[in-house]
Amino acid sequence: MEANIASPAALIGDPSRAAMLQALMDGRAHPAGALAWAAGLTAQAASNHLARLVDGGLLSVERQGRHRYYRLANAEVAHVLEALAVLAAPVRSLQQPRSPEARALREGRCCYGHLAGRLGIAVTDALVARGVLALADDKLYAVPDAGRAWFGDLGLEPTALRAKRGVARQCLDWTERRHHLAGPLGVALLSRMVALGWIDADTGSRAVKLTMLGREELRLRLGVDLETMEGREAA
Missing domain, CATH: 1.10.10.10 (Winged helix-like DNA-binding domain superfamily/Winged helix DNA-binding domain)
Structure with a gap:
């Protein structure tokens, strides 16, 4: 049936x-x-x-x-909710966020345990550009040798993670309409970034913020500059 x-x-x-x-x-x-x-x-x-x-x-x-x-x-x-959010009409308040809460969610948020929003997209793009992740079939990311070394330097071991649908998945971000890193590796990476003090998670909402240490570490490790990410739409 x-x-x-x-x-x-x-x-x-x-x-x-x-x-x-x-x-x-x-x-x-x-x-x-x-x-x-x-x-x-x-x-x-x-x-x-x-x-x-x-x-x-x-x-x-x-x-x-x-x-x-x-x-x-x-x-x-x-996964179903994320897919439906992508099919839905864009949320105007997130296209042109007017409140501080809406802007914070678009800049960076927790998406079922992994990093989403503009911050999640920027980190994922940098991981792919540096060869830490590689695009694969079935909306997955492969983790090459360079990636295993990069994650290992953070104290993460991708080969130790297990999942039926893939350890590193592509998740279509519902505000940015681009893919960010999901799956067990995405969850482990966000958790590690919080533990290292790179990201502050607001316990009262889904919003997350990149710390000054996090900005510096991402610049050094991934070659990205997120110094002006927060508040750039404040005007």
């Missing part, structure tokens, strides 16, 4: 549920109250929508005391 795509499509198609799913694209678990706020719903309405998303296999829920925390059920759900 063929898969019934109508069921998950109907769940995602509701604007309120879509808003809550997008709020979970940072890969973290969030309480129902936060998701209700993101979707502009009452607590009761949000609870009903979240129950349907859990029953439909799009979300998983973890109970801690009296609270319930929700996250995307798996990476496949995130």
Whole structure:
């Protein structure tokens, strides 16, 4: 029997549920109250929508005391949401971001554990230009010997990572409409950059910021200058 795509499509198609799913694209678990706020719903309405998303296999829920925390059920759900975001009409607020929050998300953000936005694109472009990554079939990146050495210098071992769909994947950025690095290697790289103090992750949102140390390290290691990346659309 063929898969019934109508069921998950109907769940995602509701604007309120879509808003809550997008709020979970940072890969973290969030309480129902936060998701209700993101979707502009009452607590009761949000609870009903979240129950349907859990029953439909799009979300998983973890109970801690009296609270319930929700996250995307798996990476496949995130891939579907990213693909739908690319098919959707461009978001005007991100094309011409007017608020500080919108500008911050476009400059750099966490996309289900990996680096996205202009910062993610700049890093990925530099990795490809330097031969650290190589374009491959099926929307994947290959990691040549030079790449294994580069990542190894950061304390990462690409050959130790495992994934059915590829260790290094191309993810089409929904604000920039270009590919950034995803997959286990992308997740490991962002985590390492945060640990090294190159990137500050805002725990209150998906936005991330490049630190002064990060700017210098990326300039030295990848030959890119991101000194003026933040705030260049502030005017």
